Amino acid sequence: MAMFEKIILCATSYQLTAGIWRSGKLHSYQVYQNDEQGHQDFTQFLQQHNKTNIYLLADAVEEDYRLESLPHTFGSARRELVDRKLNQLYRGVIYRAAHFIQREKDKRKDDLFLLISLHNAEFMQGWVACIEAQQAPLAGVYLLPMMSEMLVQRLKLKAPHLLLSERLNSGLRQTYLHNGRLRISRLAPIPTDMLNRLGYFYLNETEKTRLYLISQRFIARDTELHMVLPALSDSSRQICRAIEQEHGIVCESINLADLAQSFKLEVRQLELNPELLHMHLLATGNAPDNIAPASLVKHHKINSLRKSINVATTLVVLAGLAISTIYLKQSVDDAVQQKQALADTRM
Numbered sequence: 001m002a003m004f005e006k007i008i009l010c011a012t013s014y015q016l017t018a019g020i021w022r023s024g025k026l027h028s029y030q031v032y033q034n035d036e037q038g039h040q041d042f043t044q045f046l047q048q049h050n051k052t053n054i055y056l057l058a059d060a061v062e063e064d065y066r067l068e069s070l071p072h073t074f075g076s077a078r079r080e081l082v083d084r085k086l087n088q089l090y091r092g093v094i095y096r097a098a099h100f101i102q103r104e105k106d107k108r109k110d111d112l113f114l115l116i117s118l119h120n121a122e123f124m125q126g127w128v129a130c131i132e133a134q135q136a137p138l139a140g141v142y143l144l145p146m147m148s149e150m151l152v153q154r155l156k157l158k159a160p161h162l163l164l165s166e167r168l169n170s171g172l173r174q175t176y177l178h179n180g181r182l183r184i185s186r187l188a189p190i191p192t193d194m195l196n197r198l199g200y201f202y203l204n205e206t207e208k209t210r211l212y213l214i215s216q217r218f219i220a221r222d223t224e225l226h227m228v229l230p231a232l233s234d235s236s237r238q239i240c241r242a243i244e245q246e247h248g249i250v251c252e253s254i255n256l257a258d259l260a261q262s263f264k265l266e267v268r269q270l271e272l273n274p275e276l277l278h279m280h281l282l283a284t285g286n287a288p289d290n291i292a293p294a295s296l297v298k299h300h301k302i303n304s305l306r307k308s309i310n311v312a313t314t315l316v317v318l319a320g321l322a323i324s325t326i327y328l329k330q331s332v333d334d335a336v337q338q339k340q341a342l343a344d345t346r347m
Contacts, residue, residue: 007054008054008055008057008280009279011056012275017030018030029273029276039127043130053139056124056141057141057144065115069104070111082098085113085115098113100113114182114183116291139287141291144275144278146289147282148173148175149177149181150288152177152180155230167231170189173186198235202243227251228253231254232270
């Protein structure tokens with residue numbers, strides 16, 4: 001069964017959501033608190049699924065995004081060039097990667113990369129330590145906003161300048177995408193005193209994000225920004241109207257109930273843990289760029305190699321059995337023909 005299973009994890013600063021997907025469908029999930037008892041319970045969970053591949057989503061404030069244009073290369077030359085740039089910008093940072101976007105259309109036709117990193121990964125070190133202690137096959141570590149890009153693709157949103165605002169357990173995450181490709185994302189934890197004033201909180205954070213995009217020259221002051229609020233309740237419509245009136249931003253509210261139904265996720269599950277939507281996209285789609293170092297995914301590579309050897313061995317055995325069956329049939333047919341020839345000779 002482990003061959004058809006995936007364990008998808010989502011780590012925030014205070015908890016870990018662990019779900020099991022079987023054949024592309026959520027089977028069960030549990031939430032562990034980021035403390036000693038939570039780590040012990042998570043270790044027991046890993047022991048029950050010691051051969052299942054693990055994919056870890058990180059949802060944190062301390063993310064960094066840099067848009068870099070590098071000379072067009074390929075193969076080992078590209079890897080060396082990208083590694084050199086990552087070392088220059090993120091020396092000493094463990095979790096980092098280069099996400100290829102496109103080849104530019106100017107005269108030089110350079111390669112455009114989005115360099116991403118997680119500067120402070122202390123919040124998930126306890127979970128990673130549990131995984132390493134059990135030698136569990138960790139396939140990779142991924143930033144949650146990279147799954148937001150896949151969510152935009154699934155929703156078929158085509159606005160050239162798109163701001164996706166998602167309310168998660170970790171807070172309000174606003175992700176800016178240009179022509180459907182991730183450029184930057186920021187997470188704002190929601191203070192307790194703002195839980196009853198979400199409209200006001202959304203207004204303030206949206207203005208901060210817009211000003212930051214202008215300061216970093218992602219957009220100009222007159223750029224038409226299209227904002228999307230995926231939600232399960234009608235309250236997002238009121239927030240949209242307030243944002244349109246206050247900031248003049250085109251705002252659209254999208255009901256996630258239909259999408260949840262198509263994913264065979266219960267609405268109640270998403271209400272309690274909105275991250276399950278991103279976890280499902282990771283479980284059923286292609287994984288984005290892995291930000292974990294090679295040392296953390298070595299057990300997964302060994303496990304994959306072991307599975308490949310087992311599959312190859314099984315195929316060889318089956319081929320041998322098939323050939324043996326063919327030879328056995330030929331031998332039986334030859335014996336029957338020989339017996340018939342002897343009978344004909346006697347007659």
